[in-house]
Amino acid sequence: MATTPTIAKAKTPAAKTDQTPESKSVPQVQVPGVSRREFLYYAWGASMALLLAQTGGWLIWFGLPRFREGEFGGVFSLAGSDLPILNNPPKDYPEGKFWLSNTDDGIAALYKVCTHLGCLFKWVGANDRFECPCHGSKFQKNGVYIEGPAPRSLDRFEITVVTNSGQQLVTNAAGDPVPVDSASVSQIRVNTGKRIKRDGKV
Ligand code: FES
Numbered sequence: 001m002a003t004t005p006t007i008a009k010a011k012t013p014a015a016k017t018d019q020t021p022e023s024k025s026v027p028q029v030q031v032p033g034v035s036r037r038e039f040l041y042y043a044w045g046a047s048m049a050l051l052l053a054q055t056g057g058w059l060i061w062f063g064l065p066r067f068r069e070g071e072f073g074g075v076f077s078l079a080g081s082d083l084p085i086l087n088n089p090p091k092d093y094p095e096g097k098f099w100l101s102n103t104d105d106g107i108a109a110l111y112k113v114c115t116h117l118g119c120l121f122k123w124v125g126a127n128d129r130f131e132c133p134c135h136g137s138k139f140q141k142n143g144v145y146i147e148g149p150a151p152r153s154l155d156r157f158e159i160t161v162v163t164n165s166g167q168q169l170v171t172n173a174a175g176d177p178v179p180v181d182s183a184s185v186s187q188i189r190v191n192t193g194k195r196i197k198r199d200g201k202v
Contacts, residue, residue: 080185106177145201
C-alpha cells in the first residue's frame with residue numbers, strides 16, 4: 001500500500017507580538033540634573049547673594065564722601081595762617097560759601113545765607129558787622145543776631161581746629177565758636193556739609 005507522502009508542514013512564523021516602541025522595555029538612563037528641592041535651594045541662594053551684593057553696593061555708595069575736598073558740601077582745609085587776626089574783619093571764602101571769623105568767643109565759619117529769607121548778607125566794615133541788603137537784618141562778627149526780621153543768628157558750619165600740639169577741637173552741637181588761642185592753630189577744617197542752625201537769636 002502506497003504511502004502518501006507527508007508534507008511537512010511549514011513552520012509558520014510565530015505570531016507577531018505587539019512590537020510598538022512603547023512596549024519595548026527601554027533601559028532607564030539616569031539623566032544628571034537637579035531635583036525640584038535642589039532647584040529651589042539654589043534659587044534661594046542666588047537671591048540672597050544678589051540681595052547681599054545690592055546691600056553692600058548701597059553701603060559703599062553712602063559711605064563714600066559725596067563731595068570732594070574743596071568744593072561746597074565737602075571739607076575745606078585751611079592753614080593756621082588763613083585765620084583772621086583776632087577781632088579783625090572776617091575772611092570771605094566764596095567757594096565754601098562761608099565767612100571765617102575769629103573773635104574773643106572763638107573761631108566760627110558762618111554760612112553766607114541770611115536766616116531770614118535767604119539773601120546774601122555782606123560784611124560792612126564801617127559798622128563792624130554783617131548787614132543783609134534785603135530787609136536789613138544785622139549780625140555781629142561772630143554771627144549773633146543784632147536786629148531785623150531774621151528769626152535767628154547766622155548758621156555755622158562745623159569746624160575742626162587742629163592745634164600745634166595735635167589736639168583737635170570740634171564745634172559743639174549748638175554751633176558755638178571754638179575757643180582757642182589763635183597762635184596755637186595749625187589747621188582749620190570747615191565741613192560745609194554739616195550746617196548747624198543756631199537756636200534763636202543767641
Ligand atoms: S533776607 Fe536778609 S533780612 Fe530778609
